[in-house]
Amino acid sequence: MSKISIIIQREYLSRVRKKTFILSTILTPLAMVAVLGAVIWITVKNVRNEKVAVVDPQGVLKSTLPSSKSVSYQFVADADTGNYTDKGFTAILIAPNTGINKGSNFKLVSEKSLSRMSNERIERDISHALENNLISTQLKIDPALIDSLKKQADGVSIEAVKKDELGELSSSNFDLASGLGYITAFLIYITLFVYGVMVMRGVMEEKTNRIAEVIISSVKPFELMVGKIVGIGAVGLTQFLIWIVLLFGLSTAMSALIPADVMAQAAQASNGMPGGAGNAQASDAIRNIANAQATLSTINWPVLIGCFIFYFLGGYLFYASLFAAVGSAVNEDAQDAQSLTFPITIPIILAIVIMINSINDPSSSLATWASIIPFTSPIVMMSRIPFGVPDTVPYWQLGLSMLLLVAGFLATSWLSAKIYRTGILMYGKKPSWKEMLKWVNR
Structure with missing residues (x-):
């Protein structure tokens, strides 16, 4: 050796x-x-369900605001900023020009700061609900049909392939x-x-x-x-x-x-x-x-x-x-x-x-x-x-x-x-x- x-x-x-x-x-x-x-495990366990009381006298969101696992909505006529916690809600969403909300935007009131994911979820839900309301009232079209068309368009993806020297194609990711x-x-x-x-x-x-x-x-x-x-x-x-x-x-x-x-x-x-x-x-x-x-x-x-x-x-x-x-x-x-x-x-x-x-x-x-x-x-x-x-x-x-x-x-x-x-x-x-x-x- x-x-x-x-x-x-x-x-x-x-x-x-x-x-x-x-x-x-x-x-x-x-x-x-x-x-x-x-x-x-921690990520799954830390996903909270936020219960949001919605004050919307005009009913703009009532039929188009969907609840989910992370955020659930309930339309309560007698809820306000002083009693929403007593009713078991973590936040209250007030429509524009309603009660204390004198502005043109929705106001979300909560005692504790909501998570970033919950805030973004609420914003998306409101935007989608308003969009569906405008489609149904002004265009007279069922919003479900628009969602179906969007889903079909979003389902299209590109399959990337490579062509080698012999002209044969192989998948690429x-x-x-x-x-x-x-x-x-x-x-x-x-x-x-x-x-x-x-x-x-x-x-x-x-x-x-x-x-x-x-x-x-x-x-x-x-x-x-x-x-x-x-x-x-x-x-x-x-x-x-x-x-x-x-x-x-x-x-x-x-x-x-x-x-x-x-x-x-x-x-x-x-x-x-x-x-x-x-x-x-x-x-x-x-x-x-x-x-x-x-x-x-x-x-x-x-x-x-x-x-x-x-x-x-x-x-x-x-x-x-x-x-x-x-x-x-x-x-x-x-x-x-x-x-x-x-x-x-x-x-x-x-x-x-x-x-x-x-x-x-x-x-x-x-x-x-x-x-x-x-x-x-x-x-x-x-x-x-x-x-x-x-x-x-x-x-x-x-x-x-x-x-x-x-x-x-x-x-x-x-x-x-x-x-x-x-x-x-x-x-x-x-x-x-x-x-x-x-x-x-x-």
Whole structure:
């Protein structure tokens, strides 16, 4: 067994056997699912039913103001601002030029502020009721007929399809591709920071504890750096694979246990949508889930997963070598480490900014070149791949991006190894990038 493989095995096993690794790997998906379930439960439980007393002597709203699960209306002739709470109402709606309301707008009076969703619901209900009243009185048309026509027009949607080089058509879902692009790009973004810093701290600990001096007596500094980078990278890949399996299993179980009407009610509460047609919304939720499952089957999962693993490892190796070089140059001062890592983190932050832009236009020049340049390609390219290969991302762009990322890793490894071999045994001197460049030229 080579010396590098021994170091890789040591770095890998020493971390995966820790209780912190086991607990974080298992508890993180559980915590994410628990938080999601808690948000849904709290959202559903916090949907209040507001009882509103309506004072409308002219009867403009009486036949056209519908009640719903979130807001219910009751026309009470003897209700006023002094007794509506005694009658069990949370608010009173007074028509224009009625009682204390001398203005031309409806006035809503309540002791406590109503929720934003309830206020918006009441405004929509009044607007719709007035519209129906004008249609029936002035146009002499049944408002139900107008609503039916609107429903038919609103039911029309666009099915986006893509035409490949052979002229064949395939379905396209921009929202799904955007979601996958965000998720995969952010996972790589988090990886570059979390495991890159882990490499830097591991090197710093060995240096400050003088363990590196003992190890370097048996192996070359380059072998030690490569073994540490690959070992920690294997730990990160193992953790991600376990998370994917756990999250998939937990999300499947969660979707099976939570009723569709509860999910629809939670979505309605979070989006501020009307809550009147509960059964219709439950049917829509079931239909949307079925459509999402059908669309997921059109994704080229082998290409997506394969590219994710490549850019996960390639991006990590590209930046981890730079973090290792910084860790070898720093002694014990955390501020020195922060100042030296700042130039490394700038391209990562820039990549996440470009990624957000590339989600909106994956074929733009900015997204294309940022997905090819090694400093930003791991994040930006993964935001483009879900939109399709080779239609959105041609093969030449994908191949060139991968080739340059591998070349970039070799270049940063060579550069970092030159810094590492000197910095790992350098003590008592405050490092700087100027000093580190001198180590490269030796």
